[in-house]
Amino acid sequence: MKEKNIKYDIEFFDRDSTRKEITQNGNEITYYHTTTTSRIRKILPVFRYINFVKKLIRKNKYDKLIVMTTMPAVLLKSLLLGKYQGKYIYDYRDTTYEHFSFFKKMVDKIIAHSYFTAMSSRGYLNILSNSRKIVINHNISNAADAICHADPLKEVHPITIGFLGYVRYFDVNSLLIKQFSNIPGYNLLYIGTPFSDCDLGKYAESINAKNVEILGRYDNNDKAKLYQCIKIINSMYNLNSSEAPG
Secondary structure, three states, rough: OOOOOOOOOEEEEOOOOHHHOEEEOOOOEEEOOOOOOOOOHHHHHHHHHHHHHHHHHHHHHOOOEEEEEEEHHHOOHHOOOOOOOOEEEEEEOOOOOOHHHHHHHHHHHHOOOOOOOEEEEHHHOOOOOOOOOOOOOOHHHHHHOOOOOOOOOOOOOOOEEEEOOOOOOOHHHHHHHHHHHHOOOEEEEOOOOOOOOHHHHHHHHHHHOOOOOEEOOHHHHHHHHHHHOOOEOOOOOOOOOOOOOO
């Protein structure tokens, strides 16, 4: 973008912040809000953020938009399907409420009127309507060149089963920890910010699982390096949820 002299802004909501403010550092505009574990109490901050983004878009009159994840796209639907129809890229990361038909129709419409929509798994096509606008782009692809391409069949011990990202889905991950607890030759690694209802460290301690390591937030620039120590990527979803990509 900078090489081509294209001006842009990055606007995002910091849901892990302990602050209530808006800051701007160069072309990065951050909307902070105090962390809360209550879903009800999150509604107002999110709507304030969306109104803030709408004002910025109208004020700065951007030529094109890139929208990350489903909820911001749905909340910006009137702009996306209006002035920016065919002028936005939608990055579809995971499902939210697609088991509700009206919500699924909104997502399908946002995809249909995008310039293109990137998603990380073909499994999502079992949930959404297929569209020529969809481009499959695996999350790890940007880091692939930096990762050591070891022989996947070569025996490596211990085998590390690792997860990077927001740590959630307590039920399925606690089951995984229970199944692999203290099995020789296997380690479980979780790197990232845990959801308030997903304290896997406490659970591992309660069953005395010695082969589980829980790390905190990481710098996205270190992602490729972190994946080098992971043999099997944990991409598990809650099996009782519609969020599993299939």
